[in-house]
Amino acid sequence: MKKVYLHTLTIRCWHWINAAIIILLTITGIQLRAPGTEIFAKSLGIWVPNYTNAVLIHKYAGFALAAAFLFWLVYVIISGSYLRHYLFRPSDIPVMVRQARYYVIGLFKGEKNPFVSTPQGKFNPLQKLTYGVVLPFVILVLIVTGIPFSNIFFFRDTIESFGGIRMLDALHVIAAYLCLLNFLVHLYMTTMGHHIFDHIKAMIVGYEEEEEEEEH
Amino acid sequence: MRFLLLVFLFLASPLWAIPTQENCTDCHGDVKKTASHQGVSCNDCHTEIAAFPHKEKPAPPTCSKCHSNASDSFKKSVHTDKGLNCISCHNVHNAIKANDCTSCHSKSSHATLPSRAKHLATLNCTACHGVPEKSGVTATIILPAGASLNKKDVDNDGNGFIDETEWHALEYLLEHKFKGSRIDRQYWSYGNIHGITPKPADCSECHEKRTRFATATAKINGEAGYSIPMEPGIFIPEFPSLHDFEKTVHGKQGVTCTDCHTSQQKISDGVCILCHEKVYHTYKDSLHGKQGSALCTDCHNPHLIKSYKEYNAKQRVAVCSRCHKDYISKHKWLPNTALHFKYLECTSCHSPGSEKSMVFFFQKKSGDKKTALNYVDIEGAFGHDIKVQSVINKYTEDILKGNDIGNLLQDLNKKMNNSVSIDAEIVVTKVHHDYSVTRLKEKDCVVCHSAQASFYNSAYLNLPGKEEHVYAPVKGTVLSTYPLAMAMDIYLLGEQKITRDDLSTLLHKAPEDWTSYIKGLGFKLIDLAGICLLILALLGCMVHALLRILVVKR
Secondary structure (H helix, E strand, O other): OEEEEOOOHHHHHHHHHHHHHHHHHHHHHHHHHOOOHHHHHHHOOOOOOOHHHHHHHHHHHHHHHHHHHHHHHHHHHHOOHHHHHHOOOOOHHHHHHHHHHHHHHHHHHOOOOOOOOEOOEOOOHHHHHHHHHHHHHHHHHHHHHHHHHHOOOOOHHHHHHHOOHHHHHHHHHHHHHHHHHHHHHHHHHHHHOOOOOHHHHHHHHOEEEEOOOOOO | OHHHHHHHHHHOOHHHHOOOHHHHHHHOOOOOOOHHHOOOOHHHHOOOOOOOOOOOOOOOOOHHHOOHHHHHHHHHOHHHHOOOOHHHHOOOOOOOOOOOHHHOOOOOOOOOOOOHHHHHHHOOHHHHHOEEEEEEEEEEEEOOOOOOOOHHHHOOOOOOOEOHHHHHHHHHHHHHHOOOOEEEEEEEEEEEOOOOOOOOOOHHHHHOOOOOOOOEEEEEEOOOOEEEEEOHHHOOOOOOOHHHHOOOHHHHOOOOHHHHOOOOOOOOHHHHOOOOHHHHHHHHOOHHHHHHOOOHHHHOOOOOOOOHHHOOHHHHHHHHHOOOOOHHHHOOOOOOHHHHHHHEOOHHHHOOOOEEEEEEEEEEEEOOEEEEOOHHHHHHHHOOOOOHHHHHHHHOOOOEOHHHHHHHHHHHHHHOOOOEEEEEEEEEEEOOOOOOOOOOOOOOHHHOOOOOOHHHHOEEEEEEOOOOEEEEEEOOOHHHOOOHHHHHHHHHHHHHOOOHHHHHHHHHOOHHHHHHHHHOOOOHHHHHHHHHHHHHHHHHHHHHHHHHHHHOOO
């Protein structure tokens, strides 16, 4: 086994702060979408904020998400990380197909993962597509549609340009469901390392344990 | 010789004749002084005694030299007219308290005083017989040891004032959540106790005009004690006055005292039924009437009966919360409970037969407080003795529309330094007395948060008139008034959320009906698709994980 340095300290800190924000937004977002959730949660003995606080937390956590997103964007562009790790190239398409085939079939046949993370490229093409294109777009939609909700009177002209508050709400909620979907799959995919907690451990310490490649 | 003459003159001078304290006690050795007069010598009060031997009956001491304020008040009091003086009550030569009122008025029966025992137990004599400079009620809430009461549970709406509805909710909370707590009420007054008036204060001074006991404060003791001002009317109920009765609905309709008070007995529903037969039967046949067994007068004060249109939502809630003190805790399921009760009355939900409307009103901001505009404000803006209808006519000859109200608001703001804003309540505008519906199982936001809610079709602008409020009908809704539309629209977003009912209806539909039902869901499709997607993803992950455990060989 060898140790590969994949995640810089900055990215690790950003990741866990972002995770905390997303968790807060998910809990309070569910409360806003389905009022009464707090009563159900309390009946199960789970603490959640009351509705008024949920609205406030959602608002300020939303701003925090916007700040975190901006930080990530600036950091990955300036550090060259986007080019190195996130940029999806046409040459990635055949690998992406192989990667998808591996998750669906190859894994169960005992085949080896066609992609191995290296400091030169830590994401497989499926991850590149998700983390480099789809997720930034979804988060951007969430932020752009979420900010006008923070003060509907101040942003009234913006809201009108979106086609009214109902359309704005629809876009925000669609993006939220997609984000939640990613969150769910992301959580499951963390278990796909060499050992079940390897990916999580790597996001804490920065190093991932990988099998040594056989010499030919 | 000259020297002897000088010595003689000096010895004969009056300076030697002024008695000293020691001289006085030579004869009056048994005389003592109260603690407050310890530093005062005999001559300071008994100024007439300048030489020995003094007159057998010297003039009374001159208390006014030091106690001028008390003395001046006393001179105008009924006690002076009766020939009393300071020492009639204050015995300064004995270390005992001043005589209290009962020393002379021991047989004062107060036979004609209503609620005699309560008044005598709670008030001091000068509260009514004097002219108190300050007076009020302090309700001290004593919590069990170690307990503390959150300020938000006392002042639900956070406006720094406890109104009647909040007090009812607090009483319920103390009774059920703070066993062993108690409320000590103190009716205090102090100030000029020497100006006893010939006649006691009229009942109206406390119970109507509120020139005495006009303030009340709740003091919450506990780990972090605090005080909040509160409505004094909670402790000192309003008194039926003949003057005000004429302004009430009953008074205006020509109802006289003897129409209801046919005997000395407390009036029963049998009296009300004489005029309100239909309403009476509606109410008595309802579940509330049968189980609650409340009399008409339990909710309605016949001496102050106002049209319900004169009450705002909070004042209406105060009527129900007299018995339903637990209304806050019963509505914990409702998000923003306090906010809802600011804009709704109980019967907005619990009386389906009543007609509800969206009633708009203007309010002015003064400091941190917002209060509804009154007739004086309307006069200030549009002229003395103005008729409200003529104000409305300035903006439209027809029914008011959103823009007309916007223009009216703009003009009010010009006259009132931009302090006026518009607000709205959902209240009953046509009462039906059946309050049987508890709606225990119906907790659906969309009943109100929907463009289909009935009150959107019935809107009024409430303006304060000289004698009564005027409800001017508003065409359509005021929702088009900018930027109110935005605010209203956000509350209608509830319609876009899928509910449990929607899902269960979908599950109970036959497969062939699904398509048409799903098409009709509109924006709710987002939730439906989102939830399905999440469930599928979750199932996918679970199946994948299971296969990994069972199949993958490492």
